[in-house]
Amino acid sequence: MDPHSFPDPRAQFPSHNGPRVWLITAGDSPIGISVARQALTHGDYVLLGLAHTILDRDERRRNGFDAFLAEVDEHRDEGWKQRMKTVPLDIRMMGECQAIVAETVAAFGRIDILLCCTSQTLVGTVEELSASQQTMNLVRDQFEINYFGPLNIIKAALPHMRREHAGHIMILSGITAHIGTPGLGMYCAAGWALEGFCDSLAYEIAPFNIKLTIFQCSIEIGILTNLVTSVPPIFPAYSPANNHAPLFRGILNHLVPRLPDAQSEGVTPVSATSNSNPNSNTNSNTRNRANTQESQENSRVSSIENGPFSVPEIVSMHPPLSSAHLEVLVSETVYAITSIGGHENPPSRHIVGQEGVASVKEKLKTVSEELEDFIQASFAVDVAVDSDPTPPALGPFSGGSF
Known part of the structure; x- marks a missing residue:
């Protein structure tokens, strides 16, 4: 797809005095490629983490990234190759996360924006995921990639950002991180855990002028653009x-x-x-x-x-979307990332798309109704004050102070 067919990306980036440095954890993903393209066009520097791939399973993603590398080579006169670097990254390994942070600082001097967009999806009911040691290992790997992986790269980048007294951490999440979905129990659980961690972290790093933003995307963004693994039903x-x-x-x-x-x-x-037979009038x-x-x-x-x-049997595949369809699918999310990335006062949470907004409204409505039920239940167990001045003998179940 011709990148010149898209609007000028400089119109959607926040203003700044000089080029920014991006570290993108899943540089070979549709989101990572699209953000990198926009950043390079804007004049920024990009370091892309590349996941270790399995030849048969990940051929689609590898081909998509090879096409992007060819595009980068076509723009070498504009400095794309000089402003982009790729490094293998297994986000589950703390040592590799520390190495890619050091590589980014060595190559470009600093890290302005850390985009955590590494994700995989595990499909199956809780009972199906407990059926064997192999499925339970997949559950552990789901948390290693979707939860502990972002923790690793964030912890690796924080010392540098604290020294610089600047930085913006961006987490690509989804509406599944606050709304449970049947058949995605472990995927939702890892997302909820990550958002709870980030909500707490945001308060801790605010005194160091480090910003944190969570992007809650529609469910198809995180699932259709990454590896999907399903266990036997x-x-x-x-x-x-x-x-x-x-x-x-x-x-x-x-x-x-x-x-x-x-x-x-x-x-x-x-x-x-x-x-x-729909064409027959018989009977x-x-x-x-x-x-x-x-x-x-x-x-x-x-x-x-x-x-x-x-x-x-266990099935793993990248959903067979063409590069053109993927570009359309992620365009709204990429626009949000590039508009907010590096902003002086970014939102702590950004919901992408009307579907996500509707889901959040429905969730808030449910929580409000549950709160009303809780209040009514608490009223029902209130004990009236006895007018008798003689206090009763206190016992373990008398309701008195102890």
Whole structure:
């Protein structure tokens, strides 16, 4: 995709006296590539962390980054190659996080903006994720990447930012970090843990003039742009026919086979079988709406139970979106990042997209209703003061002071 087809990025960056230095933890992700492109066009310096890849599994992401490197080479006269550097990074390893921070400072003198956008998604119910040692290891790895990884890179960067008395830490999160989603229990848990950590950290680093911003994106941003791993389902217990919770596996089974590049990668939609020919009038008078609805429900259940994430083995893939579709998908999030990154007075939390705003409003409404219920319950257990001046004997359950 031609980067010149996008609006001038200089119009969306906050004003500053000189070029800024970005450290992006997932430089080979769609978000990382798009932010790096905008930053380089703006005249900033960028150091990209590259995750260690598995050849078969990560071919799509590797090809996307190779295309970006070719784009950087095309802009060498504009200094893109001189202002960009790549370093391998396993964010789970504290030593590698310290090394990439040192590499950034050595190459560009400082770190103005740290963008933590490394993420993976683990799909499965809590019971499915407890089925074997292998699935429990995946749970641990979910927290190592989505929670402990950002902690590692933040802790590695803080000493430098404190010495400089400046810096902006940006965390790419999602609405799943405050709203539970069935089938994404561990993914949500890691997000909640990270946001709790960051909310506390923001107060601690404010005296050092270090800013922190959490970006809460729509659910598809974090999931469709990163690696998705699904564990074997437990059927029929968690079949849609027996469990009506809208498990996220079913959503992926419906969505992924319909993505633009799905068939080219061997991911094909499940064909729904039907006993009737829509072009035939045979027995048309005997078919009623109830039978039609039952047929549609059976088709839906079939597609969920036989989709690419419902096979009896662990499945890991990058959702097969084309680079053009990914660019459109992340554009709003990238705009928010580049508009806020390095700002003198950035927000502590920024919700990206109307879907996220609606979800937060719904969550606040639920919390408000729960608070009203709690107040009513507390009124119900209040004990009236006895008018008898003779105090009763105090016992362990008398309600007196102790």
